[in-house]
Amino acid sequence: MSDPVERMVNLALYLASTHAPKTAEDCRAAGLGYPEDQDDAAFIRMFERDKDALRAGGLIIEVVDTGESDAYRIDPDATYARPVDLTDAERSVLRAVATAFVEDPAFPFGDELRSAASKLGTSGSGGPLASADLGRTAPEGQGAHARALAEAVQTRKTLTFEYTNTANQTRVRSVDPYGVFFRDGSWYLVGRDRDVDEIRTYAITRVRDIDVNPSRPRTPDFERPADFDIRKVERLPFQYGDEPFTARVRFLPETAWRIDRLARGHGESQTLPDGSAVWTVEAHDAHRLASWIIDEGPGLYAVEPDPVIAELVAGLKRVAGSHG
């Protein structure tokens, strides 16, 4: 019995070293390691599995219709990467993120990051010292679940899982997964809850017993809305609530640059003649905006609307009063 890994590598080298497409029978007869006494059906199953594994490893195997049967060859342009011209700083960045995340169990794609770094020539020893500890709780579980959910997002397969909400109520959800994102130590899933027909966000730490619809694994179960963009799902802490309103926050000149850091892509900023800057942003919760302004301060002040300023004044008076 030949070593299956040896057989797969032989198949890869065989398809890569020839220009003429090769049929399954060609491969079987080439001495790559397929058992000689194997019946046709078993051989075809093994051959298909081997091709799938090579495709998963990055080989682009073309199928050529020869008239009598399918034949296969490697598409070199699609398979091989052209050398990428990275600057020294870019190499340092790639080495830093790889060093940091490949060993962090809360990062869901560590193995793939390592192999990506290897292909880019930015792996191995050396590079800046870096580390990561992404997960607030249960990093191994979060990483594994986030990975499984990200796979279901790509394959567009419906999920069922047990979900315990913040009120400690547990029930089984059936969800079409649209995207995953990370924020402040936790991964989240965004998808359409099929029972209520609404797009919901689920904290992955609260997800248990994930089942991916096993039927027709290569056929998507749903269409993702054409305008779905995970980047638009993320909000700032004061952007949750029913009634949106426009808020303006002023940053002092010496810290006006912080708007870019804190805005996370939301709103617009305008620099004033004195060097200060005003950030105009959509908000939904005056109390939480007031709290955020203090938490991110000093150096920023609410300009409008009045209810935010009123929340600040009333809240600070309560603080001063209770600590008197």
Added chain:
Amino acid sequence: MGKRPDTATRAGRLLALIPMLKKGETIALAELAAAVGCEPAQVAADLSTLSMCGVPPFTPYDMIDLVIDGDSVTVYAEAPGIDRPLRLTLGEARALGAALDAAGYDSDAPLREKLRETASGTVSLDELELTVRASAGPGGLAETYATLAAAADTHEKVHIHYFTGSTGNVSDRTVHPWALVNRLGVWYLVALCEAVHEERVFRLDRIFDARPTGELFEPPTLVPLDVTPDTDELPVAAVRFAAGAHLPEPQAWSGATFETEPDGTTLATVPYQTESWIARRVMAYLGAAEVIAPPDLRAAVRQAAIDALEQIQ
């Protein structure tokens, strides 16, 4: 000890190794092991398997020709067929995108544009960007990250403009960047600060205008990577949260403990580095949190609230 990889995973690792085996080179097993993420002994086993691989008719000239000698391997002929790195698979492109997200590189950043060329044509990068997001990186972070990663790599001193969150002060410092540490999605720089000649931890999103000085530094033998303060050495405050108040995450208030009282309020013990830090955190609760002790801290919180009120009014 790691789990045993399945056959397909191991085959993928062997395919990744093949382009690294250049004719005439002698390569340390440790270097190959680091590149593919396994132990040198596993790489030695992989190379042994590769030496049995080749193409028909499998004469000695058709095989991957290498010899393992101790802790290195010498390659005598290029592998037949595969002599260049493969393009990134969907999983690899997703991993790289997520890692660069976390370092503040938006999908239209020049580095990500360059890397697009390396992804397989079967991968829809646009779809990945619409569905997987490792972090909403603070604007401007990527530039700071690149400067500091390069400086940490080459041991070059960097001049930074730094906003101290607890005081609101902005200071100019020259630092020796030792390491980049991500904790709960926030990047920190562990560095020697020349002004105090001590190790300091800086949040990257509070660094503005990082510039290499051109001077080199000698890195320490051992760099501490724990960016959370040693709370055992810190003063402790008692803070009461109103019933129903959304409590801070314990990790966000490092070392804090929380105990719910029969009346629904929560009493927390909170180690703190500076009065201004804890005063600001308590003020942000807008009256739903109160420092119980020590008395000096209560007075500091009251004064901070009065000062903030004066600035508003």
